[in-house]
Amino acid sequence: MNNEKHLVVISGPSGSGKDTVVKRLMELHPEIELSISATTREIRPGEKDGVNYVYLTKEEFERRIRDDEILEYAQYCGNYYGTPKSEVDKRLDNGTTVILVIEVIGAGNVKRIYPGAVTIFVRPPSYGELEDRLRGRGTESEEEIQKRLARAVEEMEYAVDYDEVVVNDKIDECAQEIYALIQKHQQADEEDTY
Numbered sequence: 001m002n003n004e005k006h007l008v009v010i011s012g013p014s015g016s017g018k019d020t021v022v023k024r025l026m027e028l029h030p031e032i033e034l035s036i037s038a039t040t041r042e043i044r045p046g047e048k049d050g051v052n053y054v055y056l057t058k059e060e061f062e063r064r065i066r067d068d069e070i071l072e073y074a075q076y077c078g079n080y081y082g083t084p085k086s087e088v089d090k091r092l093d094n095g096t097t098v099i100l101v102i103e104v105i106g107a108g109n110v111k112r113i114y115p116g117a118v119t120i121f122v123r124p125p126s127y128g129e130l131e132d133r134l135r136g137r138g139t140e141s142e143e144e145i146q147k148r149l150a151r152a153v154e155e156m157e158y159a160v161d162y163d164e165v166v167v168n169d170k171i172d173e174c175a176q177e178i179y180a181l182i183q184k185h186q187q188a189d190e191e192d193t194y
């Protein structure tokens with residue numbers, strides 16, 4: 001499907017700053033839309049149901065998997081995270097660029113379903129910076145931080161599977177770089193079509 005190029009998948013380890021970069025990208029380019037995932041993890045202070053995630057019980061999440069309402073999902077540090085089909089289908093049909101900010105296993109599954117999707121991996125400038133960011137936000141327990149750091153090391157190895165890798169050193173520059181890469185892929189596909 002030609003519209004697959006409108007699907008943009010962004011991953012990066014916890015603490016890479018990918019959420020901040022995506023937020024900036026969408027401020028700069030409001031025509032881009034963000035898919036809101038479902039999760040079974042606890043809501044964090046400052047988050048809103050239906051805005052950051054749709055927060056579900058494990059039973060409800062599993063029901064949605066069974067009823068084929070979830071495009072892709074993965075377990076991350078003991079919780080389910082998944083993309084509702086309803087977040088993606090309509091937007092692809094009408095040619096709206098939609099961003100999924102998801103972990104590496106889910107990203108691989110999306111690429112298998114939609115080979116034309118644009119995948120971008122956001123790296124932190126260094127491991128030390130990643131740890132500082134993760135601790136600095138103060139939203140997780142020490143145990144949770146340790147789990148996320150271990151997972152970050154594993155996730156970094158998946159960077160090679162992505163179409164593009166960017167380093168999040170400065171938020172604005174990284175957001176602009178991601179936008180340019182999206183444009184490049186979408187235009188390259190259009191040229192192939194003609």
Ligand code: 5GP
Pocket residue numbers: 011012013014037038041072073074076081082083084101102103104105106107
């Ligand atoms: P957090 O708990 O920090 O909000 O998210 C943990 C990880 O789950 C992050 O890497 C985030 O990108 C990923 N994630 C969020 N939503 C989804 C989703 O719908 N599917 C998958 N596979 N991963 C997700």
